[in-house]
Amino acid sequence: MRFLVASALFAVSACGTPEPPTLDVAAQEASLLEADRAFNKATAEDRLEGWVRYFAENGAMFPQGRPVVRGHDAIRALMGPAFATEGFSLTWEPLEAEVSGAGDFGYTHGTFESRFPGEDGEVSITTGKYLTVWRKQTDGSWKVAADIGNNDPPTADDGENQ
Numbered sequence: 001m002r003f004l005v006a007s008a009l010f011a012v013s014a015c016g017t018p019e020p021p022t023l024d025v026a027a028q029e030a031s032l033l034e035a036d037r038a039f040n041k042a043t044a045e046d047r048l049e050g051w052v053r054y055f056a057e058n059g060a061m062f063p064q065g066r067p068v069v070r071g072h073d074a075i076r077a078l079m080g081p082a083f084a085t086e087g088f089s090l091t092w093e094p095l096e097a098e099v100s101g102a103g104d105f106g107y108t109h110g111t112f113e114s115r116f117p118g119e120d121g122e123v124s125i126t127t128g129k130y131l132t133v134w135r136k137q138t139d140g141s142w143k144v145a146a147d148i149g150n151n152d153p154p155t156a157d158d159g160e161n162q
Contacts, residue, residue, distance in 0.1 A: 028099040028106070032134055035142040036094040036108040043090060048083035051090075052076050056135055056143035064150065087117035092130060104136045105145070112149055127152045 035054075042050030052072050055061075060070040061078060069078045082088050092112035099106035109131045116124045130149035134142040 023099075023101065023103045025099060025103075028103050029097040032097040032099060032106045032108060032142055033094050035134065036092075036097070036110070036132065039144070040092050048076060048080055051079055051083070054144050055147075056137075056145055059144045060146045062146065062148040082114075082116070085116065087115065087123065089113075089115045105134065106136075106142070107131060107133045 039050075039054040042053060044050070046053070052075055055072060055075055058071055059075070060068050061075055062068050063078060066078075069075055082090075090112065091114075092110055094108040094110040096110070097106055097108045109129065112128055112130050114126045116126070118124055128149050128151040130147065132144055132148075133146040135145040137143055
């Protein structure tokens with residue numbers, strides 16, 4: 001009897017738990033970079049609605065000098081005035097992506113440029129860096145969970161133009 005029990009335990013332990021499928025990290029990071037580039041394109045083409053569409057329902061923005069805003073309505077209210085301004089643009093380029101071991105979260109970071117026309121007709125250009133945290137959705141798409149950016153310091157040229 002002991003032999004049968006020992007044999008059964010050995011057989012079960014030899015089978016073990018199946019290994020989970022190996023995550024193709026490079027492919028996941030490539031898909032996340034592509035999602036960030038598509039986000040940029042949607043924002044350029046559809047402006048405010050393109051921007052909001054890429055955020056998860058409870059996604060958050062961390063605007064400089066202001067409280068955190070969360071959710072589509074709050075993000076729309078925050079960004080609406082800028083996108084309503086004729087000549088305003090916001091573009092960016094992701095430089096790197098990293099994805100969690102489970103493949104359900106990741107982040108991208110890169111550089112951005114915004115252009116905002118002033119009342120005098122002069123266009124103010126701001127550049128900086130950003131970090132976007134992404135969450136994979138059940139349909140396999142990526143949505144923004146959190147977004148933050150910071151402006152580059154003014155250059156000597158900026159002081160001459162003011």
